[in-house]
Amino acid sequence: MKFNSICLQAVLLSSVITGNSLYAQQKSIPTNHTVLVSNQNSLLPFKRLDNLRIAVVTPFPARYQSLIETLQQYAEVASFDFNGYDEHTKYYNTIIVAGSSDELRNDLLLMAQQSAVNKKNVILLRFADKSTGNMLAKTDHNPRVTEMWSGAPTTANQREAAMSIFGGAAITEGKNRTSQTRIGYADASQRGLQIDKMTAKIDAIAAEAMAKKATPGMVVMAVKDGEVIFNKAYGSHTYAQTTPTKTTDIFDLASVSKIVGTTPVIMHLQEEKVIDLDKTMGDYLWQAKNTNKKDIPLRTVLLHEAGFTPYIPFYKSLKAGDIQSTEDAQHQVKVADNAYLVNNYYRDVMWPEMLNSPVKPAGNYVYSDISMYVMKEVAEHETATPMDEYIQEFLYRPIGMKTAGYNPRKRFDKEQIVPTEYDSTFRKGLLEGYVHDQGAAMAGGVAGHAGLFATANDLAIYGQLLLNRGTYGGVRYFKPETVDLFTSKQSKTSRRGLGFDRADADVTKEYPSKLANSSVYGHTGYTGTCLWVDPKNQLVYIFLSNRVHPEVSTRLLELNVRSRIQDAIYETINESKR
Structure with missing residues (x-):
């Protein structure tokens, strides 16, 4: 398996047992620049999400859009600036306060301190040089305050920090290290896979399917070793092409x-x-x-x-x-x-x-x-x-x-x-x-x-x-x-x-595709959907479409669209092993 030595910190052996078979394989761990300074109540990474009402507060939401969008991939997370902080955060029990050291002035931090006094969980995320020290030294005794820092607020650092909060990325530096517990959304090119080549293959199959009226649009997603390696929407909701399909769309x-x-x-x-x-x-x-x-x-x-x-x-x-x-x-x-x-x-x-x-x-x-x-x-x-x-x-x-x-x-x-x-x-x-x-x-x-509807x-x-x-x-x-x-x-x-x-x-x-192996399980759906799970390759493959629009058609099946895309993903995985 090929790995980028610059972006990888370690290679671990992970094994997954399914039924009576043992599948052992290597999992690469990209460097995460986020450091967990304090985690006294072991709040991070978040565990059950049903009891958390989460808001993220930043001085300039537009500047921290990558952080906000990544947080929102994991849960319902409201976004505010500091104007009206008290009223905006009143009904949330978990507050993420993020910004640079210069932006997070003392008056703003006092608002965060009050949230902790009000028995809310507070995560203070600072984008700055680590030598700056703790922002809220006086609150170290408060187990409701969790402090984190990262480097400059680049897109990559914001996404890493957001994933770290939810367990989508392992925190690998500092004394408070964590494990990955949820899927991650890191740069797929860091996984030793030829993503561009795979994307070209999937793009071509999707274009053929839409050109031959097999479906007006689709979403394709793949997760490998706990990391999203592909997530792309194609076409439109209908052949009128008035509403482009998005990866966040909900399908039958x-x-x-x-x-x-x-x-x-x-x-x-x-x-x-x-x-x-x-x-x-x-x-x-x-x-x-x-x-x-x-x-x-x-x-x-x-x-x-x-x-x-x-x-x-x-x-x-x-x-x-x-x-x-x-x-x-x-x-x-x-x-x-x-x-x-x-x-x-x-x-x-x-x-x-x-x-x-x-x-x-x-x-x-x-x-x-x-x-x-x-x-x-x-x-x-x-x-x-x-x-x-x-x-x-x-x-x-x-x-x-x-x-x-x-x-x-x-x-x-x-x-x-x-x-x-x-x-x-x-x-x-x-x-x-x-x-x-x-x-x-x-x-x-x-x-x-x-009857079930969902996103990819x-x-x-x-x-x-x-x-x-x-x-x-x-x-x-x-x-x-x-x-x-x-x-x-x-x-x-x-x-x-x-x-x-x-x-x-x-x-x-x-079935379900030429390169699928005996460990694969899942299901297809009449509307043009499928979910296949592959323990041997630690792969999840999702295909969502509305091939029955505007009337039932068999073209998606005749063109073998779902299986061919699945095989394009397998070809990429197999090439990485050579």
């Missing part, structure tokens, strides 16, 4: 929801012994007890071996008056702009129809959306909490998945969300922030098999959590054996794990 994940939404909930409940995968649907669901599904084990359901009907087009059975263009007391399930479904349609019609649908003999692999409808129902009955709320509380908010969730129009402007199909048969309009899958929409936007960065965080075998940000969310169990091959008749899809053992199928 379609079936990627299965492994990012439903499956982690089931993983958590299984390891907490709330559920037992070898117990049956009848053990957990009263309504299933008198059906042909009562004796089907949950493990069989997760493997898509329960013999369920692959797909039920519920929207085709709607009767006159079930859906209308205006909301009233009887129609409050919003399935799109100007489209409202009659209340409780999922409870009264869809779920009973699924429970009473035909079942073929168990054991053979038949991919079915009903499987994840079932697992969502099991989770909600056992937790007494809607799944969309449960996943936010136990996982997304703590690890910093800022946009991931269901029904995004309740939280974000539609301009941030990439539109999918113009639905001319069911909802009679363009779907902007409403789930593309008809059944999920009719279930209120929250379903086991679809959120998926990168989740993928790294899995690569870390359950830890992220210095906190453990899953036991290593839980991650290994669900992501490894668990079927005798298919390539599947529990909830997760996997690389096909038949190399002639080149």
Whole structure:
């Protein structure tokens, strides 16, 4: 492996165990010029983010834009200058005060001291020569004050400091050293990879896909050894090209929801012994007890071996008056702009129809959306909490998945969300922030098999959590054996794990790509998405698109866009090993 000796401080041996295989590889650690002067309460790097309300205060926000933008990649971070400091920071419990020694005058530092007196966490970040000494020597005894310094406020130093605060970069100098606990956003060229060459390959594939109308736009992201090596947006939200696609755009994940939404909930409940995968649907669901599904084990359901009907087009059975263009007391399930479904349609019609649908003999692999409808129902009955709320509380908010969730129009402007199909048969309009899958929409936007929306960065965080075998940000969310169990091959008749899809053992199928190896697991989505995790190469690959706009098209599949981009990344990694 080739490394730049100037920018690397050390080469460490890191190993990742997945299933029964041990993958050992070298991880380079770039020099970090940030020094942690004091960290008395071990606040840094930040751990769980769900209880932190963070603001960054700088004398001149425009001058510290790189710091602010990098902080905001990790969490919701408000930015202010010192005008109105007291009022602006009143509702935040964690205040990052940053600037040069000259800029951070005593009167400004007194404001920061008051924040610490008010029991807020204060991080004082000084961009200056380290010989200047502590800024707040009088507050050394206050465990709520953490002090840091870096060099001049260059773009690189600002980004390093921001990553250090969140654990995206290890602090390698001084007495208070830290480890990397989150993905980092350092210069990918420092990783010994030919990024320019890889970018040219991906650019060409993306250009071909858009020129041949496979999709109007896309976002591609890759994380290698915990560092983002590629993150780029292409094209526009629609073929009208009025809204350029951004890396921060939110996409409908379609079936990627299965492994990012439903499956982690089931993983958590299984390891907490709330559920037992070898117990049956009848053990957990009263309504299933008198059906042909009562004796089907949950493990069989997760493997898509329960013999369920692959797909039920519920929207085709709607009767006159079930859906209308205006909301009233009887129609409050919003399935799109100007489209409202009659209340409780999922409870009264869809779920009973699924429970009473035909079942073929168990054991053979038949991919079915009903499987994840079932697992969502099991989770909600056992937790007494809607799944969309449960996943936010136990996982997304703590690890910093800022946009991931269901029904995004309740939280974000539609301009941030990439539109999918113009639905001319069911909802009679363009779907902007409403789930593309008809059944999920009719279930209120929250379903086991679809409904989740997110950015590429959120998926990168989740993928790294899995690569870390359950830890992220210095906190453990899953036991290593839980991650290994669900992501490894668990079927005798298919390539599947529990909830997760996997690389096909038949190399002639080149799934998910020609150069993918047997350690790879993840999932694809109908809207033109995928998330693949590769423990052997310590790689997370994300592809997000809206290939169903303005109508469903198979061109993305025919051009093999997702797989070819994945192989372009593998080619770059393999070249670095020569």
